[in-house]
Amino acid sequence: MSNRSMKPESLMMSYGYKPELSEGAIKCPIFLTSTFVFKSAEEGKAFFELAYGKREKLPGEEMGLIYSRINNPDLEILENRLRLWDQADDCAVFESGMSAISTVLLEFLKPGDLLLFSSPTYGGTDHFINHFLPKIGVHTLGFTSDMSEEELYETIHNSDHAGRLTHVHLETPANPTNALIDIEMVRRVVDRFKTEEKVTIAVDNTYMGPLWQHPLKHGADLVMYSATKYIGGHSDLIAGAVLGNAELMVRVKTLRTFLGNMASPHTGWMLLRSLETLKIRMEAMQANAIQVANFLKDHEKVAQIKYLGLIEEGTRNYQIYKNQCSGPGAMVSFCINGGEKEAFKFLNSLKLVKLAVSLGGTESLAEHPKSMTHAGVDDDHLEHIGVTDALVRLSIGVENYEDLIWDISQALDQVAIPTSELV
Numbered sequence: 001m002s003n004r005s006m007k008p009e010s011l012m013m014s015y016g017y018k019p020e021l022s023e024g025a026i027k028c029p030i031f032l033t034s035t036f037v038f039k040s041a042e043e044g045k046a047f048f049e050l051a052y053g054k055r056e057k058l059p060g061e062e063m064g065l066i067y068s069r070i071n072n073p074d075l076e077i078l079e080n081r082l083r084l085w086d087q088a089d090d091c092a093v094f095e096s097g098m099s100a101i102s103t104v105l106l107e108f109l110k111p112g113d114l115l116l117f118s119s120p121t122y123g124g125t126d127h128f129i130n131h132f133l134p135k136i137g138v139h140t141l142g143f144t145s146d147m148s149e150e151e152l153y154e155t156i157h158n159s160d161h162a163g164r165l166t167h168v169h170l171e172t173p174a175n176p177t178n179a180l181i182d183i184e185m186v187r188r189v190v191d192r193f194k195t196e197e198k199v200t201i202a203v204d205n206t207y208m209g210p211l212w213q214h215p216l217k218h219g220a221d222l223v224m225y226s227a228t229k230y231i232g233g234h235s236d237l238i239a240g241a242v243l244g245n246a247e248l249m250v251r252v253k254t255l256r257t258f259l260g261n262m263a264s265p266h267t268g269w270m271l272l273r274s275l276e277t278l279k280i281r282m283e284a285m286q287a288n289a290i291q292v293a294n295f296l297k298d299h300e301k302v303a304q305i306k307y308l309g310l311i312e313e314g315t316r317n318y319q320i321y322k323n324q325c326s327g328p329g330a331m332v333s334f335c336i337n338g339g340e341k342e343a344f345k346f347l348n349s350l351k352l353v354k355l356a357v358s359l360g361g362t363e364s365l366a367e368h369p370k371s372m373t374h375a376g377v378d379d380d381h382l383e384h385i386g387v388t389d390a391l392v393r394l395s396i397g398v399e400n401y402e403d404l405i406w407d408i409s410q411a412l413d414q415v416a417i418p419t420s421e422l423v
């Protein structure tokens with residue numbers, strides 16, 4: 001078996017777990033323990049030397065278990081399995097997607113530095129960037145997906161802090177509009193700004209999940225997830241993850257040790273279970289989403305559909321999509337004919353699809369970004385990034401697609417055609 005390089009889905013049930021260390025149990029138990037017994041004082045000393053980077057690993061040496069804020073078997077096995085999807089050197093799991101994202105921002109930025117970020121971005125990230133980072137003296141500069149390579153260069157160049165550009169936060173596809181950012185293009189642009197260290201690019205890959213987009217292959221240094229979404233996949237936990245090369249991940253893991261925001265062993269164990277079905281869940285959701293999107297695109301009550309599977313061929317967006325993603329995913333947004341009143345009527349009329357925020361779970365969910373997930377984004381900015389009164393976001397689950405289409409169809413039937421169109 002070791003000679004063959006197996007696909008991640010074949011390894012999700014066994015990789016990194018040694019049954020002989022757990023009474024032969026086929027499944028990894030939950031290691032609900034805060035601390036671990038050392039065989040000898042010498043062993044304890046050796047473990048700490050490694051943990052604190054006081055010496056290099058000996059050949060074949062594995063990091064010993066010390067204390068669950070530093071390491072725990074459930075988290076280590078989970079991290080080793082998550083690495084397989086993105087083919088990353090290392091992974092760190094966190095107690096939430098926001099703690100993964102904020103830890104990366106805090107590690108790679110210091111007062112006076114400039115952060116470049118794509119917009120729209122998840123509401124919580126938007127708040128952290130626009131309302132927390134300025135308090136510690138970090139400068140921030142947003143850009144949108146419609147900017148060309150030269151416009152992006154000029155925007156950074158003309159900002160007051162171009163010489164201090166150190167870190168980039170990207171979210172692509174973006175929540176809630178599926179806007180795409182060309183990661184390779186951003187890499188080229190930021191590399192034109194010479195600073196002491198290489199500019200790091202971190203990509204929030206939550207919206208697409210770990211199957212169909214691998215930012216590390218397109219010039220990103222770090223990839224981040226809200227594991228609450230597709231990775232967890234059952235709407236029953238909150239967690240996050242960061243992946244990247246060994247050198248950068250030492251920095252992420254060290255800050256995690258001192259912030260103490262790692263996931264709990266119980267959450268780690270739940271995520272191990274979720275990973276076993278990650279691929280089949282996501283494939284079922286995507287197949288359903290394609291059906292739902294095709295139904296919506298020609299519906300008279302739908303003004304515009306934002307789904308990666310329906311991007312017009314020949315456009316710049318289509319090129320980015322083809323280069324960066326290997327599937328359209330399961331997030332479908334659309335603008336209803338009308339505004340908030342019509343959107344709310346639709347949401348209130350759904351029977352099978354539940355009205356809730358979050359995404360990536362087995363059940364289909366619907367929400368109104370402008371008044372819910374993105375309520376914290378500045379009003380004058382919302383229109384520019386396409387978050388309007390008419391926008392509805394759907395996270396498509398694993399239900400029968402004909403039932404989903406029936407539900408969406410009957411809810412659209414409840415929506416009156418706006419009076420302005422009845423002339």
Ligand SMILES: *Cc1c(COP(=O)(O)O)cnc(C)c1O
Nearest residue numbers: 096097098122175206226228239
């Ligand atoms: C949900 C979400 C987050 C935040 O994750 P939590 O697990 O809720 O902290 C970050 N980014 C995106 C794109 C998300 O959808």
